[in-house]
Amino acid sequence: MAQLLIVDDEAHVVERLSELVPWERIGITAVHKAYSAYEALERLSLQTIDIVITDIRMPGMSGLELSEQIRDKWKRTKCILLSGHAEFEYAKEAILHGTASYLLKPVPDDELLETVSRILQALREEWNAIISQERIARTLRENLPQLRSTLLSELILGKRYSASDLQDKMAMLGMPDFFGEPFSLLLVRLEKPFYGYDQRGLALVEYAVGNIAEELFTPSYRLWYGKDTHDYLVFAVSAIAGEGDKEEEQQQSLERTAAQLQDAVHTFLKGEATVLISRRGTFPHDLSALYDGALSALRRRVGAEQDLVLTVAEEPPEAAEVRSVASLYELPTLAQLLEAGQWTLADERLDRIFGELQTKRSEIEELLLEAYFAIASAASYYAHKNGRPLSGLIGAGYEKLLQGVPYRSVQQLRDWTASVMGSLRSETESETKSSRTKLIADVQQFVERRLADDVSLTAIAEHVYMHPVYISKIFKLETGENLSDYVYRLRMDKAAHLLLHTPDKIYEIAAGIGYQRAHSFINVFKKHTGLTPQEYRDKYAPSQGC
Incomplete structure (x- = not known):
């Protein structure tokens, strides 16, 4: 499908070229009209135009000026200039402005069709080169490390994908197939002297640590490397089990290899690093939980101590901590969903939050407090991001918020949340409608004046x-x-x-x-x-x- 735009201040020229030339014969599916260069720019901003045929001499903005703007703003659109003047200077200037061709008026239909057909073929060849599999594959290969790291970072922070979507993404990025397999996480905190490095120097160190890890863990382990929001290096590691390998032996091997990674940082990079090894889990179900556990262990057990290797053990049941409501912190967060106006997804997230709360009866008071603060914070963020006081957006719900967690059941909190979200959405939609009405009035007044x-x-x-x-x-x-x-x-x-x-x-x-x-x-x-x-x-x- 190809689209053509004809531009001339003489209406009869535009009508003749658009109506009488058999454009469909060469694959033109739509012919648009413009009676000035300004109108042509308007058309170009609204539709994807492949070829523009424009007169050179037009009042206000000439065809040459139009072709220059098209070259700057729509690089794939080709221009053909028409003129009743045969001076060579016109043709020379047209070529300098990147026009595809230059024709003298009146141009025979056959010559015009042949010229447009030739340019269409050149356009097809350009697009074929752009979308060629080889080019896509090369670009993908060049960006694979960053794409892999980004996906792992999203997963450890709780972003949800369906099993099929995640497997497709991992396959596209050439990742090892972890699905349903036991695995562990390694959390690596680079320490002195690395925290004094600038961004470029630190990136080189991180790249080197990733390469060292691949050397040490391959071929006994599948490895996936990424980086979290705290600038810690994260490695998902799954053993490639041989016959007779026991879980205990695999764990010991993993710990030895982690210690070798730390030694390599000492020897080759002249620095220190703390390495935490998580408990085992099943991919991808336990990924976020293992990361949270490793991060918690780094905070509680390591703290400011440096240059350690530590395996995170299972907590005994009596020492178990109160677990947070994980769905409150999935990416994108509730605040981000509200900011983007994704009301349906926000409702789905709230359904998961309250569903999770219903399963945690023994810790309900603490978790209601956590959920209340998170939801109130998201609502406040949304209101203030839009330059509005929260009290003006949620009405009576604001008074209950000031009382300080007046909810003692999941249903009470859910009812308050539904009221707050309903008020936010209703006010936003009303504001959007008012804003659009004012915009239309401004446009109409401008045009009329x-x-x-x-x-x-x-x-x-x-x-x-x-x-x-x-x-x-x-x-x-x-x-x-x-x-x-x-x-x-x-x-x-x-x-x-x-x-x-x-x-x-x-x-x-x-x-x-x-x-x-x-x-x-x-x-x-x-x-x-x-x-x-x-x-x-x-x-x-x-x-x-x-």
């Missing part, structure tokens, strides 16, 4: 400080009318009014509604009403002259 000037989508966007595509979509959504159709209708309505109620000349009316050439206005007005401006005036206001 400047109908004789530049009222292109680009000019409107600059006036309201928003992206042209957003304005176009919102205008259509709120009014049911395309912005370009609105401008066109307003011009025709104003022209009809002036024809019937003023003695202005036809060319004066044309200029007053934004047409620099009277004959262009005449052609457009006739297409709109079925009558020329003079015929319209004579028919409906016969007493007024032109």
Whole structure:
């Protein structure tokens, strides 16, 4: 599918080229029209145009200037310049502006079709090169380490993927198949002198530690390397078991290899590192829990001590800590979901939070407190991020918040949360509607005041400080009318009014509604009403002259 845009201030040229040339014969599926360079830029901002055919000499902005803007903003769009002048300087300047071809008017249909067909073929070859499997594979290989690390970081922080999606991602990144396998985590904290390094120096050290780990653990282990938010190195390690290997022997081997990793940091990198080895779990189900346990052990058992190797043992039941509500901290967080306006996903997250609370009856008072603070914090963050006081957004729910955790059951907290989230959502949707109404009014006032000037989508966007595509979509959504159709209708309505109620000349009316050439206005007005401006005036206001 290919799309073509024809640009000329002479309406009859645009109509002839768009309607009479058999474009479908060479694979053109849509032909768009523009009667000025400004209107062409508006079209380009709304649609994906493959080829632009434009006249060189147009009032306001020439075809050469248009082709230069297209080259800067839409690098894959090709331009063909048309001109009735055969001076070589035009062709030379056109080539400097990166145009695909230059043709003299009047151009025969066969020559025009052949030129466009040739450019379309060149475009196809360009896109084939861009999307070639070899290029994609090369780019993927170059970014594999970062992509692998990012995925592991997301998983240890609790981001959820379906089993099939995660397996697909891991396969795409060339990761070992851990699914359903026992594994452990290694948490490596780089210490002196590394914490004094700049970002580049530290990145080189981390890269070196990753390479050393691969040398030491391969081929006895599957290894997946990443980095957490605390700048600790994280290794997911799964033993490749041989016949007769016992779990105890595998654990001892893992501890010896971890100690070798620490020794290598001493010997080759001249620094210190603490290495924590988690208990065993099943991938991916236990990944986040193992990470949390290793992090907790680093905090409680190691603290400020340095250069240790430590295996995290199972806690005896009587010493078990109160476990946090894990779904409160999954990525993206509840606050992030609210900020992005993902209300459905936020509701699903809250369902999981309260479902988890229902399973933890023995610790319910502590966990209700934790959940209450987290939900209230997310609501406050959302309100303040939008420049609003929370009290104004959630109404009566704010008074209960000030009372300080007045909830003693999961259902009470859930009811309060539903009320708060409902208020947030309702207020936001109302605010969005009000904001859109004001935007439409601003756009309409701008167009009405400047109908004789530049009222292109680009000019409107600059006036309201928003992206042209957003304005176009919102205008259509709120009014049911395309912005370009609105401008066109307003011009025709104003022209009809002036024809019937003023003695202005036809060319004066044309200029007053934004047409620099009277004959262009005449052609457009006739297409709109079925009558020329003079015929319209004579028919409906016969007493007024032109």
